[in-house]
Amino acid sequence: MQILEDTFWSHRQLQSEFAAKRGWGRFHQPRNLLLALVGEVGELAELFQWREEVQTGLPGWSVSEREAVAEELSDVLIYLVSLSEKCAVDLPRAVLAKLEKNRAKYPPEQVYGSARKYTEYPQ
Numbered sequence: 098m099q100i101l102e103d104t105f106w107s108h109r110q111l112q113s114e115f116a117a118k119r120g121w122g123r124f125h126q127p128r129n130l131l132l133a134l135v136g137e138v139g140e141l142a143e144l145f146q147w148r149e150e151v152q153t154g155l156p157g158w159s160v161s162e163r164e165a166v167a168e169e170l171s172d173v174l175i176y177l178v179s180l181s182e183k184c185a186v187d188l189p190r191a192v193l194a195k196l197e198k199n200r201a202k203y204p205p206e207q208v209y210g211s212a213r214k215y216t217e218y219p220q
């Protein structure tokens with residue numbers, strides 16, 4: 098999927114430039130990036146905590162709340178992309194391979210309408 102790869106590599110390039118221009122390369126090590134990623138997931142979770150059930154599309158959320166969700170999702174993605182680079186993982190390729198694996202693990206005719214884990218289906 099060329100578009101996925103192109104988007105990914107452009108994003109990775111922008112993030113590398115951002116860090117290099119600030120002399121932050123030495124901080125962007127796998128462990129730090131993982132901790133930063135988890136921190137941003139926490140900030141995203143904070144936006145959803147103590148609410149009633151949240152429906153698809155976030156009906157009833159204010160503009161600023163929606164902007165906050167977009168920002169935190171972006172932070173998560175930014176750190177995820179950097180982390181994949183520092184772990185020498187080709188993320189677009191890995192994602193496509195994982196999607197293929199998921200398709201094989203969860204055949205539609207077997208699992209349609211059920212959210213059970215693949216280990217719970219009879220072989």
Ligand SMILES: Nc1ccn([C@H]2C[C@H](O)[C@@H](COP(=O)(O)OP(=O)(O)OP(=O)(O)O)O2)c(=O)n1
Pocket residue numbers: 116121124140171172175176
């Ligand atoms: N050493 C750093 C610091 C920041 N960033 C980038 C990646 C994130 O997209 C964003 C994170 O910035 P902050 O640490 O200021 O966190 P927030 O943007 O979440 O701000 P706040 O904590 O005020 O919500 O900046 C980075 O790449 N490397």
